Amino acid sequence: MTTIRPVSPAMAAAHAGAVRAAALLAPAGTRFGSGAPLGGWAALAGVPDSQETARRERIGLGAVTSVPVLAALLGLPHGLPVPVAALSDRERRALAAAPAGCVDRGPDGIVRQARPPLAPALAVVAATRGWRAGLERAGRFAPFCARAIVLDREPRDLLAACVEADFYGVGLVLARPASLEVLVAPEPHQVRRISARSWWFAEQVHQAIITRDERTEAGAP
Template structure:
């Protein structure tokens, strides 16, 4: 179940550590990928409104998303030229637009997840959980306190995986290591499915 992130905690995380995240980002706490995380995301208002107006169905299937990725956005394509005609015809309502034997893809990702922050009391648990988001967005771990052995080992290990490190100390939340930028090699149905899951929980 989605919940709006605690305003004070959200402001602290944002102010202390993440100036590179868009000022338009909103925060929500979700249980996703087997862990609870603060997700910072930007809703695509135009796509959201389009889906509402079209009464669009949910896009929650990998085959459907793979089919859509094979279609150009906004271009009319003769359906007879497509190798997966049956899949195109079975796409959820609102994903494509039909005009006789021409099909036009309308669906795009409804939001972008800028960062996932996983809170943890222990380094390894936090890094493992934050690592689950590697295929989908930038990620960071928020430690409840500075490890007894110090931060060096945590920072070195986190840097290897590109995971940011935030520490909740007596003076508030501070950054020990900024998260690595998210640079996907290609757009995948799995990454789009993750976005759709988040969108489905929010809207």
């Protein structure tokens, strides 16, 4: 049985500050969620692929989070048939485990239908244990998206915090109860290529958005 630990008021305020910062820093057309895909909570933002998300909603396909499945999908051209005989045993096993809606099977072979549901845009970490620890946690997201950390008070060595954040390309935001101050803007993320791991992260952000939407519909805080 999983024990749900209550979130302290201070932690809840820190998370709320991260969500506010994500809404401020993320590009237009972004949708938001939160989660801990890399082992630490963060506010997550992504720009959806409207056609893919509409397709998934239509057929009831949620997030696809199996890395072996995503790796096998990535090995197939999107929308073009690949003969089953051309696939390795590992690829056949992975595709057999793919959720319905990822591929179509026809007389000419297997056709990949799934693609990343969004482009990850930003991860914002609540630096509740100081800016140095926040920078370390934000570094986990470096391969996937732009990053920022949020502080609830001005650091003692403000210059050092700004210099290090800027050096690593991490945004630094000071969250006050009624305002946000961007001390360092996050460095834009350069997408070099889609890998199974980057697709996996996009699915994690997609899942965070789905979960947030479901909680909102249910009236949960």
